Amino acid sequence: MSTLPRHRRTTAVAALTAALLVSLAACGGNDSKDSGSNGGTKAASGGTTKLTVLAASSLTDVLPKAAETYEKQHPNTKIIFSFAGSQALAAQVRQGAPADGILTADTKTMDGLKSQTGKQTIVAKNRLVIATGKGNPKKVSALKDLTSSKLKVVLAAPAVPVGNYSREVLDAQHLTVKPVSEEPNVRAVLSKVELGEADAGIVYKTDAATAPDKVDTVKIPDDQNRIASYPAATLKDSHHAAATAAFIQWLTTPQAQKILTAAGFQSP
Numbered sequence: 001m002s003t004l005p006r007h008r009r010t011t012a013v014a015a016l017t018a019a020l021l022v023s024l025a026a027c028g029g030n031d032s033k034d035s036g037s038n039g040g041t042k043a044a045s046g047g048t049t050k051l052t053v054l055a056a057s058s059l060t061d062v063l064p065k066a067a068e069t070y071e072k073q074h075p076n077t078k079i080i081f082s083f084a085g086s087q088a089l090a091a092q093v094r095q096g097a098p099a100d101g102i103l104t105a106d107t108k109t110m111d112g113l114k115s116q117t118g119k120q121t122i123v124a125k126n127r128l129v130i131a132t133g134k135g136n137p138k139k140v141s142a143l144k145d146l147t148s149s150k151l152k153v154v155l156a157a158p159a160v161p162v163g164n165y166s167r168e169v170l171d172a173q174h175l176t177v178k179p180v181s182e183e184p185n186v187r188a189v190l191s192k193v194e195l196g197e198a199d200a201g202i203v204y205k206t207d208a209a210t211a212p213d214k215v216d217t218v219k220i221p222d223d224q225n226r227i228a229s230y231p232a233a234t235l236k237d238s239h240h241a242a243a244t245a246a247f248i249q250w251l252t253t254p255q256a257q258k259i260l261t262a263a264g265f266q267s268p
Helices: 006-027 062-073 086-094 107-111 141-148 162-170 186-194 242-250 254-262
Strands: 049-056 075-083 101-103 123-128 128-133 153-156 181-183 200-206 215-219 228-234
Touching: 049 086, 049 242, 062 075, 062 200, 062 242, 075 086, 075 242, 086 101, 086 107, 086 153, 101 242, 107 162, 107 228, 123 242, 123 254, 128 186, 141 162, 141 200, 153 162, 153 186, 162 228, 181 186, 186 200, 186 215, 186 254, 228 242
Parallel strands: 049 075, 049 101, 153 181, 153 200
Antiparallel strands: 101 228, 123 228, 128 200, 128 215
């Protein structure tokens, strides 16, 4: 037990408490709801507004580039991304993960979150391709080749948007493919092909474009393909709803669309 006199202990505790309160006030100034109309809205403390955005794995490379441009125009806003398969992101939202916005790779997943999100805005679209090892050693040329028992094919799991799209495309052509594995997101599918653990896999065009030195792509004809839509929305529990909505709206502007299309995405 401390040997300090009681009045000195009381004074010391009071001083420590005051110091902690000042520290918490400085760190927590951004926790109040914002009311501004643009993404540069300052927190009440005059500090940086930090937005946490959950986003589909296929946006891993392009969204940080877009955010960098946005933050230069809105210096009081910092955007932090958390990437995963859309189904995993939806699960996080349902479990109450603290976040401000969400971008998924399909409207079906977003529709399942209607009670927890604001208005949906389509910010980009994408298409499927077949990814093969560099040089396409197995000579894959069409979807029907994926049915060969001599090929190791990997697909995303059915619950994952790209996995669902892949099966829709294959089913429409009456093709049965038995994957050697079912992955949790599109980047995991691409990784299997890159590492030589699979001969081919169905991924988004934009993901294949991130690994030109490791994989080749086989185009899926438009009349056999499936267009993936990327909706974005604010989360109703966000402490920065206005700032998040402003960023989402900015993603539809010509400046943002130029960044997205340069990465291989299509305009909404």
